[in-house]
Amino acid sequence: MDQPSATEPDPEAAGEGAGDGVIHTHALTKRYRGGQLAVDGLDLTVPAGSVFGFLGPNGSGKTTTIRMLMGLIEPTSGSARVLGHPMPRASRTVLPHVGALIEGPALYGFLSGRDNLIRYDAADPTADPRTRGTRVGAALDRVGLTAAAGKKAKAYSLGMKQRLGLAAALLQPRRLLVLDEPTNGLDPQGMREIRSLVRELASDGTTVFLSSHLLDEIEQVCTHAAVMAQGRLITQGSVSDLAGGARGRLVVRTPDTADAARVLKEQGVGDVVIDEDRVTSDPPEGEPAAINAALVTAGVRVRGFGVERASLEDAFVALTGEGFDVAG
Numbered sequence: 001m002d003q004p005s006a007t008e009p010d011p012e013a014a015g016e017g018a019g020d021g022v023i024h025t026h027a028l029t030k031r032y033r034g035g036q037l038a039v040d041g042l043d044l045t046v047p048a049g050s051v052f053g054f055l056g057p058n059g060s061g062k063t064t065t066i067r068m069l070m071g072l073i074e075p076t077s078g079s080a081r082v083l084g085h086p087m088p089r090a091s092r093t094v095l096p097h098v099g100a101l102i103e104g105p106a107l108y109g110f111l112s113g114r115d116n117l118i119r120y121d122a123a124d125p126t127a128d129p130r131t132r133g134t135r136v137g138a139a140l141d142r143v144g145l146t147a148a149a150g151k152k153a154k155a156y157s158l159g160m161k162q163r164l165g166l167a168a169a170l171l172q173p174r175r176l177l178v179l180d181e182p183t184n185g186l187d188p189q190g191m192r193e194i195r196s197l198v199r200e201l202a203s204d205g206t207t208v209f210l211s212s213h214l215l216d217e218i219e220q221v222c223t224h225a226a227v228m229a230q231g232r233l234i235t236q237g238s239v240s241d242l243a244g245g246a247r248g249r250l251v252v253r254t255p256d257t258a259d260a261a262r263v264l265k266e267q268g269v270g271d272v273v274i275d276e277d278r279v280t281s282d283p284p285e286g287e288p289a290a291i292n293a294a295l296v297t298a299g300v301r302v303r304g305f306g307v308e309r310a311s312l313e314d315a316f317v318a319l320t321g322e323g324f325d326v327a328g
């Protein structure tokens with residue numbers, strides 16, 4: 001949860017360094033006391049205005065990185081800058097501009113949703129008490145909890161609790177939102193709500209940095225992503241570039257799979273695989289229409305033909321040689 005600072009936020013002092021990105025780390029490393037190397041030489045750049053997905057299986061070092069970025073733990077070596085300032089040194093300058101939701105919101109179950117927010121707002125020395133009611137009302141409205149504002153938080157679903165946590169992070173205007181696994185443990189409906197909320201927040205120009213172990217979640221909401229495995233950065237960039245870096249697959253849907261596979265091989269395309277009523281292969285070097293014509297000429301009943309775009313998952317598999325198969 002956001003840690004209110006004892007100092008006045010100074011928007012001037014929180015300006016990004018030229019070209020540094022909203023978050024920028026250099027060789028950031030964390031070795032825990034027990035000897036576990038949780039984050040290993042991380043160079044990360046989060047562009048302003050992006051919805052940045054920090055993707056990796058459980059245990060790959062995402063939470064440790066976020067805790068270093070938020071100044072909650074010291075790196076063993078390397079450096080991190082957030083909004084142009086070194087962390088954890090500049091925490092008091094930076095954190096008032098950052099809304100954070102880390103490891104689930106800390107809520108009082110016996111208080112209503114609205115009273116929880118009033119408590120958060122009152123704990124922020126920079127928040128004017130005279131405008132508290134307006135701020136809390138606007139935050140509740142933003143996350144769609146106005147109707148449930150009077151209910152005790154313990155009666156909230158997990159998704160509502162996450163939304164209340166987001167509302168707390170949104171009591172003040174923020175330049176950066178940091179969300180650690182915001183959809184973890186939610187049912188599909190709760191996930192959809194949080195995802196659409198994230199998109200909405202980003203459409204105002206707020207940079208959103210969110211961690212997830214779900215590839216399709218990153219593909220659905222993020223403009224940019226970084227992929228972690230075992231504490232190391234595997235790749236980062238725009239989601240379309242990352243997926244585009246992996247080659248798509250030619251997909252032919254047909255009842256005549258054996259004939260189709262033979263024709264594709266004759267046409268010189270590689271990695272031909274029969275998968276139920278589909279035959280897939282590497283994309284052809286030349287014009288796909290020529291392959292289609294060859295299939296039809298050979299009497300193959302073509303029910304579907306096309307080159308499927310590579311997914312982020314294909315990119316991950318291509319980069320690591322491993323499937324992205326983690327327990328939900």
Ligand SMILES: Nc1ncnc2c1ncn2[C@@H]1O[C@H](COP(=O)(O)OP(=O)(O)OP(=O)(O)O)[C@@H](O)[C@H]1O
Nearest residue numbers: 032034036038056057058059060061062063064065
């Ligand atoms: N306080 C700690 N002391 C020692 N080791 C730790 C500590 N916190 C995390 N680790 C270890 O560091 C590694 C990275 O953990 P981290 O929680 O950062 O990963 P993660 O990608 O966020 O995974 P998860 O989604 O499961 O939290 C793991 O091997 C974990 O066991």
